[in-house]
Amino acid sequence: MYDSIIIGAGMSGLAAGIRAAYYDQKVCVLERHYTIGGLNSFYRLRGRNYDVGLHAVTNFTPPGAKKGPFARLLRQLRMKWDDFGLSPQLMSSISFPGVELQFDNNIDLLRSEVAKEFPAQIDHFDRLISSLLDYDDLEQKHFEISTRERLQEIITDPLLVEMILCPIMWYGNPREKDMDWGQFCIMFRSLFLEGFARPFDGVRLILKKLVRKFRDLGGELKLRTGVSQIKIDHGRAVGVVLDSGEELTGKNILSSAGAVETFKLCETDEDVHAHTTGQLSFVEAISTLDTYPRELGHNKTIVFYNDSEKFHWERPTEDFCDVRTGVVCTPNNYCYDEKDGELPDGIMRVTALADYERWRNTNQDNYQAEKTKWFEAVQASAARFVPDYRSHVIDTDMFTPHTIHRFTWHENGAVYGATRKWLDGTTAINNLFLCGTDQGFVGIIGSIVSGISMANQHLLARS
Amino acid sequence: MTPAEIRAAIIEILETIAPDEDLSNLDDAKEFRDQMELDSMDFLDIVMELRKRYRVQVPEEDYANLVSMQSTVSYLEPKMADLPAE
Numbered sequence: 001m002y003d004s005i006i007i008g009a010g011m012s013g014l015a016a017g018i019r020a021a022y023y024d025q026k027v028c029v030l031e032r033h034y035t036i037g038g039l040n041s042f043y044r045l046r047g048r049n050y051d052v053g054l055h056a057v058t059n060f061t062p063p064g065a066k067k068g069p070f071a072r073l074l075r076q077l078r079m080k081w082d083d084f085g086l087s088p089q090l091m092s093s094i095s096f097p098g099v100e101l102q103f104d105n106n107i108d109l110l111r112s113e114v115a116k117e118f119p120a121q122i123d124h125f126d127r128l129i130s131s132l133l134d135y136d137d138l139e140q141k142h143f144e145i146s147t148r149e150r151l152q153e154i155i156t157d158p159l160l161v162e163m164i165l166c167p168i169m170w171y172g173n174p175r176e177k178d179m180d181w182g183q184f185c186i187m188f189r190s191l192f193l194e195g196f197a198r199p200f201d202g203v204r205l206i207l208k209k210l211v212r213k214f215r216d217l218g219g220e221l222k223l224r225t226g227v228s229q230i231k232i233d234h235g236r237a238v239g240v241v242l243d244s245g246e247e248l249t250g251k252n253i254l255s256s257a258g259a260v261e262t263f264k265l266c267e268t269d270e271d272v273h274a275h276t277t278g279q280l281s282f283v284e285a286i287s288t289l290d291t292y293p294r295e296l297g298h299n300k301t302i303v304f305y306n307d308s309e310k311f312h313w314e315r316p317t318e319d320f321c322d323v324r325t326g327v328v329c330t331p332n333n334y335c336y337d338e339k340d341g342e343l344p345d346g347i348m349r350v351t352a353l354a355d356y357e358r359w360r361n362t363n364q365d366n367y368q369a370e371k372t373k374w375f376e377a378v379q380a381s382a383a384r385f386v387p388d389y390r391s392h393v394i395d396t397d398m399f400t401p402h403t404i405h406r407f408t409w410h411e412n413g414a415v416y417g418a419t420r421k422w423l424d425g426t427t428a429i430n431n432l433f434l435c436g437t438d439q440g441f442v443g444i445i446g447s448i449v450s451g452i453s454m455a456n457q458h459l460l461a462r463s
Numbered sequence: 464m465t466p467a468e469i470r471a472a473i474i475e476i477l478e479t480i481a482p483d484e485d486l487s488n489l490d491d492a493k494e495f496r497d498q499m500e501l502d503s504m505d506f507l508d509i510v511m512e513l514r515k516r517y518r519v520q521v522p523e524e525d526y527a528n529l530v531s532m533q534s535t536v537s538y539l540e541p542k543m544a545d546l547p548a549e
Contacts, residue, residue, distance in 0.1 A: 022508070022511070063483065
């Protein structure tokens with residue numbers, strides 16, 4: 001009998017596992033995939049390392065900072081700042097036709113860019129910053145009000161509204177068209193008031209440290225161990241049935257599988273909120289270059305682009321992908337420590353919106369053809385906003401919504417999960433809880449904080 | 464344990480919780496919350512460590528005694544006086 005059974009060995013599940021293990025619980029983390037990471041994983045292909053998910057660790061604060069989610073999670077996991085090996089970004093931009101806003105990890109750059117490009121809006125922009133500083137993310141009041149409406153009350157130039165929304169929606173909005181105000185405030189802070197960083201060795205460094213800590217504390221990690229059912233008896237979760245048929249019993253269950261995904265595992269009649277299933281998924285076109293991007297004149301870390309004045313954050317309805325907007329991530333362009341040197345290759349990753357259903361339902365031959373076609377289309381779209389690197393590509397890989405679903409089992413390949421969030425992590429079953437993307441925090445730091453806080457509130461308080 | 468030994472034990476716990484923190488300049492009279500930004504979950508961890516390491520129980524209604532080093536040591540003194548020094 002386990003004190004806690006945790007479903008999913010991603011950032012949130014592992015962090016929750018560490019907390020439970022600190023409190024001497026008998027705890028296991030169950031993962032269906034053969035490796036750890038979930039939505040933030042990694043793989044090796046033709047001798048090269050790739051990250052999935054991680055473009056940038058957001059919520060970056062420098063060593064010595066005691067406030068903010070990153071400092072808080074270090075204390076809760078008893079880790080050192082150096083354990084994450086984070087190097088800050090160089091500089092990023094929001095690029096629309098004819099207008100660009102550059103930003104880095106100091107809000108002053110973005111402020112001066114807004115003052116330069118939108119002189120009439122700078123006071124409004126300052127007002128926006130103070131209003132979102134006032135947002136209390138612990139109280140979560142007005143979490144679900146419309147961000148577009150709030151922004152239009154404060155910022156009177158519609159183009160600036162779209163330019164602010166573009167990066168924030170890209171990095172964590174599960175809803176189409178509009179965004180929850182609470183989510184917006186949290187994300188704005190994590191992107192612009194805290195900032196971007198990346199470990200030289202990528203996401204694997206963070207994951208491996210989490211796993212080592214969890215195991216050292218006596219936690220059990222079981223890979224290739226999918227959960228096919230959560231057993232409910234008289235309104236209580238009593239354990240799980242594994243894909244192998246084996247059963248495990250536990251006092252509490254914490255699931256990072258996603259809300260709808262978790263409810264489907266329960267043998268109850270509960271409405272699984274089909275309408276809240278996320279609709280937004282992505283393709284990513286990853287290119288390895290024969291040179292470093294800076295040699296081509298590209299010095300930015302992340303470029304969020306959109307090719308018209310209006311930003312469309314919607315599932316593509318006409319085709320496999322929508323390449324009007326995208327994100328270009330260049331993992332080479334971080335301030336890495338001198339002792340780390342350079343990444344072995346120049347890499348350009350371009351992400352675009354994609355329709356899960358089309359990618360899912362096409363046959364094997366056509367799938368490959370569409371991949372080739374859309375790889376080109378995504379790169380061509382990005383080449384309008386970053387130096388054209390296409391003649392330097394020596395190796396490529398691409399993931400689609402189908403790939404995301406295949407390895408994470410998240411419905412619709414929806415990276416940011418369901419359109420509503422379960423902020424307190426509770427469900428209709430009183431000892432079954434949610435953590436991770438559908439609890440409400442996104443990003444690497446956000447997921448870890450989710451795992452920590454849900455474990456603290458629901459697993460430790462009851463032990 | 465003497466008050467000085469209890470203080471050293473608390474420092475050790477704080478070092479585990481916040482390995483990056485330089486505790487040599489800790490002001491014993493000032494609140495941990497202000498000096499180290501500790502939140503309620505961190506205090507729960509201190510209580511857990513006291514229980515694990517010294518079998519000292521701190522009931523929830525006594526958490527307020529753990530605000531600063533000074534108040535923590537004086538609160539723990541009667542509870543830990545009979546424990547042997549490490």
